[in-house]
Amino acid sequence: RLDAVPKMSYPPAEKPYPRGEICYRGPNIFQGYFHNEAKTKEALDADGWLHSGDIGMWLPNGTLKIIDRKKDIFKLAQGEYVAAAKIENIYAKAPLVAQSFVYGDSLKSALVAIVVPDFEQLVPFAKDKLGLDETDPAALCKLDSVRDAIHEEMTRIGKESKLHGFELAKAIRLTPDL
Structure with missing residues (x-):
């Protein structure tokens, strides 16, 4: 079954693709942690469902796809919960972005990102759109116009x-x- 994770905006009733924390129950699930009741209560609910910490989504063909982790979240200063991996995966769709690392601090209200540009895309973009002849990756990374465009x-x-x-x-x- 999928359980709601409201802090991450994963409702299991969402259509057409229900999403939520993947929970398991059955004879193949462990009974608990040896001599660690607190950890057992964290993993198993009162009805015996094991909360995996994985966020899943039901696909139209009936398969379950893992799309996120529940614990890969942090809280910003104003109380918003952020799933960095989800945001990094979205930023990876940007043609000029090869990699990104998203960071937030509980004392700050905004996210920042460290970005490695996709230089195969960036060099022609910089020439055609920004009028730059620079091809050195380190030099391109220092230019405000390149940073702003990305x-x-x-x-x-x-x-x-x-x-x-x-x-x-x-x-x-x-x-x-x-």
Whole structure:
């Protein structure tokens, strides 16, 4: 079964693709942690369902796809919960982004991202759209115009993917590699 994870906006009743925490029950599930009742209560509910910590989505063909982790979340200063992996996967759809790392702090109200550009896409983009002849990855990463263009693209992709405003990186830093 799938259980709701409201803090991450995963409702099991959502149509057409129900999403939520994957829970298991049956004779093949363990009975609990040896001499650790607190950990057992964390993993098994009162009805014997094992809460996996994986977020799943039912597909139309009846298969269950794992799409996220429940514990890969953190809380921002204003109380919003953020799933960094979900946001990083969305930013990976941006043509100019090869990799990203999203970070948030419980004392801050906004996310930041460290981004490795896709240089095969960036070099021609920089020449055609920004009028730059630079091809050195490290030099491109230092240019404000390049940073702004990539940030704009990430924001557009994030909005198209229906990220909440607090899930959008408010600032990015470019690096040639992670």
